[in-house]
Amino acid sequence: MSLTHEDVTPGLVIQLDTATLRAHGGAQTNAVLGPEGDRSVVGTQDFLIVGVDAPAGWCTGVPLFAKTAVGNQPLENDKKSGHAEQWIGTDTFFSRWQHWRMPIASVVAASAGDPATAATRRRYAATDRSALDDIKNWEGRNRAAYRDAV
Structure with missing residues (x-):
């Protein structure tokens, strides 16, 4: 089932x-861009939405990873809900040093390949807004400024 703006x-x-x-444009990331290359994620990637400004049509998300790396922090398993395969009971990490600001319309378009339905969508901290705020707050401490994701 397709993702909607309201989802x-x-x-x-x-x-x-x-x-x-x-390709849809408007997305920005604060992932490091240095002499060794662009550290922003590429390809198909799970993202956790940590903030939404619906009137402005924007959201903030962080990519999720199955393995830890320097600067990564684990998600708490007891805050996970939704489709369990490769989600509940598995290690999941977010990078404190990579946030994305994205137009909601671009997120909807880029989610076309997500296999979840409305009934099986994955969520994190559905009843704990402070946990999401803690992840989003790393955005202000990032080492790099936001730049266009191209």
């Missing part, structure tokens, strides 16, 4: 095609 809410975990996200 994009804090705590949503959604698989996004970053090529589609970039």
Whole structure:
């Protein structure tokens, strides 16, 4: 089932095609861009939506990873809900150093390949807004400024 604008809410975990996200334009990331290259995620990637400004048509999300790396922090398993396969009971991490600001319309378009239905959508911290705020607050401490995701 297709994702709608109304489905994009804090705590949503959604698989996004970053090529589609970039092609639609307007997305920004604060992932490090240095001499060794662009650290922003590419390909198909799970994202956790940590903030939404529905009137402005924007949301903030962080990519999720199955393995830890320097700067990554684990998600708490007891805050996960939704389709369990490769979600509940598995290690999941977010990078404190990579946030994305994305037009909601671009998120909807980039989510076309997500296999979830409205009944099986994954969520994180559905009843704990402070947990999402803690993740979003890393945005202000990031080492890099936001830039266009191209």
